[in-house]
Amino acid sequence: MPRIEIAENPDEIRKGVEVIKQAWGVMDMSTIMKDLLTAIKFTGGLVLLAYEKDQVVGISFSLLAQRNKNFFLYSHMTGVVQEFRNTDLGYSLKLTQREWAIKNGFDLVAWTFDPLQGLNSNFNLHKLGAIARNYRRNHYGTMMDSLNFGIPSDRVVAEWFISSRHVKSRLNKKFKKYGELKNAVITEEKNDYRIPVDIDLELDDDYIAIEIPRDINSVKKKSIEDAITWRTMTSDVYEHYFSRGYALIDFYTENNRNFQVASKIIPEGIKRNIF
Template structure:
């Protein structure tokens, strides 16, 4: 008799997807996605669609979730079709998600993002006012899509405290200004991009900078080893400073370089302890 176990990692879950295909005779993964979204909606989750006329051009879906007996809304995906990527549609979807969360009594919406993607850091940390203080190594296991293929799928967990003063300030476009801050990653130029040379794990300032690539996707295309090295060295930095109470709380660009701002001072309304 086969044994039954709880799936614990993405690679085990991937094997389960193959069983779904055989058990239900499904060959088109879009069928699975449609049924999954229907189940999310039926069980109290949120599925948002953005329309341009009769065409759906954006989607955001979220699950009701709990961790350590704390209930929250988990935002799994928010995306738009290519023609709308340079618009504010993604931002509008997140604002509607926030409204719904508050209507339902949630104070926390959470999701994961790749901390090496500068656009994501700007959107999540700077525009929305989310914070991050949990690092997940190879969170999704091996990923085969063009955006993620080739390097470990490490992620940070975004915590969006939708009722907090910090989030309200960011949504009102009230941003912080920073002077010179110590840097946890020392980088150097290599052709038309930068690579990490060393890390500094001795900092104890209230605010520090963590440099990330200007465009990690370009680096992956030019030299995969350099992209992997970015992942390895930033992983050490995130895990070290998160363990010491720092949180990612902002994103800035200076002189063509991208930096995340990590702080030992919690932004207004952010809970002292993470549930993740």
């Protein structure tokens, strides 16, 4: 008899998808996604759709989750079609998700995001008030989509404590000024973008800056090697400072350069790390 094991990594899970196709005779992944979303909804999760007249232009779906016997809402995907990407539709979807989560007794919504994506860092850390203090190397294994292909799928875990004072302040557009911060990622100009040349793991200030690319997608198109350099050098920075109790709490742009703010001072209302 074949042995049965719990899947432990994304590449193992991918092999299981091939069995799903054969066992149910389904070759179209859109059918699998539809069935999965239906199951999430049926078992108490949340599926939000944004409509422009009769056309669906945005989606967000979340499932019930637990980590170390702590229950939370896991927000797997929130996305909008191309024509609505420069609007507040994604923000509106997250606010609706937050309202539903509070009504249903949750205090934490979590998801993962690529910390090198500046737009995501701005949205998650600055605009929504999520924090991040856990780094996961190659979280999704090899990814083949246009946004993620070519470099390891490292992610940080966003923790959105939806009833905390920190989140309420951000949603009310009350933002903190940090002054000049020491930068843990030393970069230099290369053609029309910057690349990391060194890292500083000796900083001990309450607040420090971590520089990320202005546009990692543009870097990948021009030099996949430089994009990989960004990934490998920053991964050491995140893991080091997270292990010392720092958390990403904010994002800012200065002189056309992107920076995340890492802090030893955890904002009020943020509960213990369950990840």
